[in-house]
Amino acid sequence: MAQENKIAIVNSSSFGRIFNHHLKRLEKMGSVSRFEFDSAIPGQELAEALKGYNMIIASVTPFFTSDFFEHKDELKLITRHGIGFNNIDLEAAKKHGTLVSIVPPLVERDAVAENNVTNLLALMRRTLESAAEVKKGGWENRAEFVGSGLCGKTVGVIGVGNTGSRVVEILHYGFRCDVLGVDPNKTALEINTFGGKKVELDELLERSEVICLCASLNEANYHLISKERIDKMKQGAYLSNSARGALVDEAAIIEAIENGKLAGYATDVLEVEPGSSDHLFLNYPNIVVTPHTSAYTMECLEGMGEVCVSDCEAVIEGRLPNRPVQSVSPYVTE
Ligand SMILES: NC(=O)C1=CN([C@@H]2O[C@H](COP(=O)(O)OP(=O)(O)OC[C@H]3O[C@@H](n4cnc5c(N)ncnc54)[C@H](OP(=O)(O)O)[C@@H]3O)[C@@H](O)[C@H]2O)C=CC1
Ligand SMILES: O=C(O)C(=O)CO
Secondary structure (H helix, E strand, O other): OHHHOEEEEEOHHHOOOOOHHHHHHHHHHOEEEEEOOOOOOOHHHHHHHOOOOOEEEEOOOOOEOHHHHHHOOOOOEEEEOOOOOOOEOHHHHHHHOOEEEOOOHHHHHHHHHHHHHHHHHHHHOOHHHHHHHHHOOOHHHHHHHOOOOOOOOEEEEEOOOHHHHHHHHHHHHHHOOEEEEEOOOOOHHHHHHOOEEEOOHHHHHHHOOEEEEOOOOOHHHOOOEOHHHHHHOOOOEEEEEOOOHHHEOHHHHHHHHHOOOEEEEEEOOOOOOOOOOOOHHHHOOOEEEOOOOOOOOHHHHHHHHHHHHHHHHHHHOOOOOOOOHHHEOHHHHO
């Protein structure tokens, strides 16, 4: 039985770290191989490369398209080392009989919220610029690095889910911010529980001095932060994105940074990842880019690894992963 299982760990270069005790548990289940694929690898090619593998531990790339599932031999499980079903065609997975899972919400909540706020503070307080200046021997130039404070600001949080609700709490209770929240399916009471006020998107854009983007990506919100929406923002607003790069129109961000409409943009995510070393964002001191490392804390990576490994164990034992259903593909479990 154990020899029949072949587990592929895909694009683990972006996992941050896989702990040895997790690898050992995987190796007890069957053979384990690591693969690195280009994020745009065609589905059929991906299916051929993963022939014979019946379980996949997957990163945020590559895309498991319908073409992938059409050409894939047996595949029991894709367990995402992270949150977000958006690189997996769930309907095609269902037809193929593949269970798809993501890590349960609480595993990444603190780490991602911390990163959204950390990047925001680094941007507003100009931490990276001033620290780099000190390393160049420029301590005496400190007057060049006057930043902007976060305490007491009006902050808009777009997407008040697991991460967004934690960001609301941190900003409201920790920074005395007046927090406005937009999330289509969350009630005013739910948002209020965390310390925020539910508003419509236009009001959030018009009133916020700082905006935190924490929404999940879907077909309807591609380039949610467009030129038109940036035009509605306050002059000199700050924006922090820990969710997905494609939620913003990157060209519109650059235009707004150039003309001063945005005072700065902090992002952990780019529309095309991995980000290239000549990405235009890297030319601006008031754009902070981190390499999709929101989940990279020892605590969070331990939790993510645990979930992926226990999902493989569950599938081998013929049961569903033992955790909240919202982190298992609804198309497979319904
Ligand atoms: N940088 C990183 O390392 C990480 C990034 N992420 C990304 O962050 C995203 C958010 O994570 P998490 O909070 O756990 O996910 P959740 O699904 O808990 O929260 C996302 C929320 O955004 C809402 N939403 C969707 N579209 C819009 C919109 N147009 N306007 C306002 N709200 C919207 C969703 O509503 P509904 O559910 O009703 O659609 C949901 O309530 C993930 O989907 C993932 O893409 C997650 C973990 C790590
Ligand atoms: O969980 C995710 O979707 C990520 O973005 C990385 O952990």
